[in-house]
Amino acid sequence: MSILGPLVKVADAINALNAKYTALTFQEQKALTVMERVRFYNWTFEFWALGLLALIYVFHVIGTKLNKNRADNIFAALTQCFDELAFAKVGFSTRTSKNQPFVAEKNNTWFTSFATGRSCVESITVRARLLARFNPLSIVMEKALGMFFPSLVASDMDEFVDITIKANGVYVASTTADLPKSPNDAAAVLSKFKFIASIVNKSDMTKARENNYYLSLTHTSESEKLPLEYVYMSENKQLNSVFDHYGGATLKPLLSESARFLSFLAFTDLPETKPISDKLWERYQQPRCVIRTKVVTSAADTACLNKLVKAAVAIVDAATQDYVQNPVKAFVTNDMLKRSANLRSQELAKIVKVMKQAERELLQEKKQELEREKRRESRNKLSGEEQDKAEQKMRERRERRQRNKQKMRM
Amino acid sequence: MNPQITNLAIMLIMMQVSRRLDMEDPTIVFYVRIAYCSSVALAWIVYQLARSRIVQKNDLTTIKFVAPANAMAGETEGKLQVTTVRDYDLKELDSAIKSIYTGLAMMGFMHLYMKYTNPLLMQSISPIKSALEHNEVKIHLFGKPASGDLKRPFKAPSLFGGFGGAPAAKTDKKSIEEAEKAGHGGVKTE
Numbered sequence: 001m002s003i004l005g006p007l008v009k010v011a012d013a014i015n016a017l018n019a020k021y022t023a024l025t026f027q028e029q030k031a032l033t034v035m036e037r038v039r040f041y042n043w044t045f046e047f048w049a050l051g052l053l054a055l056i057y058v059f060h061v062i063g064t065k066l067n068k069n070r071a072d073n074i075f076a077a078l079t080q081c082f083d084e085l086a087f088a089k090v091g092f093s094t095r096t097s098k099n100q101p102f103v104a105e106k107n108n109t110w111f112t113s114f115a116t117g118r119s120c121v122e123s124i125t126v127r128a129r130l131l132a133r134f135n136p137l138s139i140v141m142e143k144a145l146g147m148f149f150p151s152l153v154a155s156d157m158d159e160f161v162d163i164t165i166k167a168n169g170v171y172v173a174s175t176t177a178d179l180p181k182s183p184n185d186a187a188a189v190l191s192k193f194k195f196i197a198s199i200v201n202k203s204d205m206t207k208a209r210e211n212n213y214y215l216s217l218t219h220t221s222e223s224e225k226l227p228l229e230y231v232y233m234s235e236n237k238q239l240n241s242v243f244d245h246y247g248g249a250t251l252k253p254l255l256s257e258s259a260r261f262l263s264f265l266a267f268t269d270l271p272e273t274k275p276i277s278d279k280l281w282e283r284y285q286q287p288r289c290v291i292r293t294k295v296v297t298s299a300a301d302t303a304c305l306n307k308l309v310k311a312a313v314a315i316v317d318a319a320t321q322d323y324v325q326n327p328v329k330a331f332v333t334n335d336m337l338k339r340s341a342n343l344r345s346q347e348l349a350k351i352v353k354v355m356k357q358a359e360r361e362l363l364q365e366k367k368q369e370l371e372r373e374k375r376r377e378s379r380n381k382l383s384g385e386e387q388d389k390a391e392q393k394m395r396e397r398r399e400r401r402q403r404n405k406q407k408m409r410m
Numbered sequence: 411m412n413p414q415i416t417n418l419a420i421m422l423i424m425m426q427v428s429r430r431l432d433m434e435d436p437t438i439v440f441y442v443r444i445a446y447c448s449s450v451a452l453a454w455i456v457y458q459l460a461r462s463r464i465v466q467k468n469d470l471t472t473i474k475f476v477a478p479a480n481a482m483a484g485e486t487e488g489k490l491q492v493t494t495v496r497d498y499d500l501k502e503l504d505s506a507i508k509s510i511y512t513g514l515a516m517m518g519f520m521h522l523y524m525k526y527t528n529p530l531l532m533q534s535i536s537p538i539k540s541a542l543e544h545n546e547v548k549i550h551l552f553g554k555p556a557s558g559d560l561k562r563p564f565k566a567p568s569l570f571g572g573f574g575g576a577p578a579a580k581t582d583k584k585s586i587e588e589a590e591k592a593g594h595g596g597v598k599t600e
Contacts (some may be wrong), residue, residue: 147508151483202470205492209595216595219587220474220492228470231492274596347593 017042063134067108070130070297074161075102075113077302078126081309086175087124088117102126107134120320121313122168128161130295160263163291163309167193167316171324180324189323192332193287195340197239198266199230199255208263208292209233214270217343227252229259233266236339242267245331246315254311257304263292265312270344277355281348289316413543414567417536424532433527442527445534446517450510453541456551457507463550464503469495475563476589478577488580490589491563498562503546510537 002008015022021041024032032040079101082090091101091113102113109132116123131139146153169189170180180186196214209216218233225244226232232240243251243265255262271284289312296302322330379387431438474492479485493501517533520526541547545564548554556562563579580586 148512202472202494203497205472205494206490209490209492211596213593213596217591217593219590220472222472231472272596273598274593343591350593 014045017044059136060134063132063136064108066133067130068104070295071102071104071108071111071128074128074296074302074305075111075126077306078113078163078309081306082115082124085115085310085313086118087115087121090115107132119170119172120167120317122166124166124309124313125164126161127164128159128295129157130159159295161291161293161295161305163293163312165289165291165309165312165316167287167289167320169193169320169323171317171320185324189320190287192323192330192337193267193319194269194285194337194344195235195239195242195332196266196268196270197234197242198232198264198268199226199243200233200264200266201259201262202229202231204263205231205233212266212272213274214268214272215264215266216274217270217347225252227256227259230255233264235343236336238336239332242319242331243315246318247311251311254304254307258293258308261294261296261301261305262308263294264290265308266290266292267315275351278348278352281351412567413539417539420535420539421532424535425528428528428531431531439527442531442534443521446530449534449536449538450514453537454507454510456538456541456547457503457510457544460544460547460550461500461503461507464496464499464546467496467550469499471495473498473562474581474586474590476580476585477563478579487592487594488585488589489594490586490592491579495562499546499550502564503544506541506544506546509540513537 018041029037079090091099092103094100102111104111109130111126111128111130113126114123133139142153142157167190169186171189172179196218198215198218200208200215200220205220209218215233218235219237221232221234221237221240223232223240225240234240234242255265267287267289269285269287271280271286272290273284275281275284291308291312293305293308296305319330319332379390382390431442433439433442472492472494474490476488477491479488513533517530520529545560549556549560554560559565563581565578
């Protein structure tokens with residue numbers, strides 16, 4: 001039996017459904033009216049095919065709606081949170097007067113929201129990725145393939161919510177207060193956020209380090225200051241206390257409550273993707289706070305997520321206020337920042353070294369290609385006899401080299 | 411005794427047994443099927459029992475080690491693994507359960523499609539034997555302490571004692587510290 005045996009059997013069974021119809025001669029078929037033909041023909045296969053198409057459509061509608069409902073649930077809660085945090089602008093403007101709280105892309109699998117216009121915070125961007133529920137077959141295939149061949153499936157295609165809070169270094173004491181006059185102050189304050197300190201859920205430690213360049217530069221340590229489900233990942237141990245200092249006593253119980261869905265809460269200025277050149281290194285440096293969570297569905301979890309966003313914004317607020325009003329009181333000292341700067345210069349040197357090596361290899365390849373081209377051209381210019389002579393010379397040289405090598409080995 | 415050597419010995423014995431059995435006899439085939447399925451089912455139950463114990467214990471102690479480089483995946487340097495005892499144990503157990511499914515698929519193909527019965531008989535002991543010899547089962551079901559050979563990360567077993575085995579994971583402080591600050595994360599492949 002061939003390997004395609006079962007497939008052939010199925011095809012035969014399908015053909016057998018209409019064996020009677022196909023057995024009719026042309027004249028017999030011609031004699032039948034359209035209605036008689038329709039009645040005589042066995043439509044079982046066609047009905048099954050149509051049923052399957054209908055099922056695919058139903059899955060598409062249900063999957064897309066399910067994703068939309070989940071996104072509605074998350075973003076409605078977050079929009080309320082941003083309003084409470086007094087952001088001037090939440091969501092996206094549309095041509096109509098109605099504000100759009102989030103944007104859906106790629107068939108309701110990617111969702112984005114945005115808030116801006118607040119003291120200490122330049123903006124908050126929320127990105128959520130949901131499974132392609134409209135295509136359950138691909139989900140099952142990916143899961144099955146990932147089970148036996150993990151390298152064939154993209155590892156970072158799980159569902160998540162990413163909340164990025166960018167600091168702006170501008171502290172405004174009240175809604176009626178004036179903006180600071182010197183823009184240089186903001187840049188100086190932002191430079192104080194150039195460190196990596198994070199709290200990572202123990203279930204996601206390796207994955208978080210693998211997917212985020214900034215976390216792969218940190219030292220992992222457990223602490224009694226944290227709930228049992230978390231560890232600190234910071235570039236130096238002193239920075240672990242930044243959460244304790246600015247987060248206060250409420251942070252620990254909040255983290256405990258969020259253990260079901262929180263992957264990590266990180267303060268960083270380095271990019272998520274490892275930069276491959278010094279230009280990219282410079283371009284993607286942005287002091288920010290990143291909150292990565294699983295997709296939350298229950299009301300208790302969304303409320304908890306809101307509290308977490310508020311806590312992160314409160315840390316940014318408190319740190320900015322310290323740097324602006326009383327830099328001596330600030331937790332992150334110049335000594336800590338110096339150590340962070342050292343790490344950054346070492347990393348940049350590593351990147352430049354790899355980049356230069358790649359450039360050298362590329363140049364070498366080009367040079368070799370040019371030489372080959374030159375040799376080919378000069379050989380083409382020679383007459384047939386001269387070409388033979390040149391080839392003979394080359395062959396002799398190769399043989400001589402080989403003999404010398406053999407002698408060396410002896 | 412080294413489990414790999416006992417596996418080999420069992421294989422040889424079962425080969426001799428299978429030569430003495432009439433594999434054309436439907437009654438014998440029926441009993442061989444029952445033996446294989448019970449062995450697989452028992453192994454699966456043992457693993458699930460160990461799994462439930464691990465989840466119940468919920469040991470969140472952090473373990474760090476540098477896993478050896480996977481040459482097949484083109485890796486030149488080892489990868490730092492930061493995990494908890496619970497997750498490490500579950501990963502080990504899940505890979506053992508996965509190997510049961512792979513074995514079932516292979517045996518299903520050989521027996522149901524290719525109509526071979528001998529492999530079924532030869533594989534009717536090894537699933538339960540492997541399950542009972544698994545490090546996680548020893549720790550969580552037999553209550554052996556996680557030290558010596560059972561210290562996490564486990565050493566990959568080798569056929570000839572210390573030679574020929576897969577490279578062991580590094581657990582020394584220096585290697586871990588170097589790997590921690592290596593900055594290998596965030597490499598996105600196109």
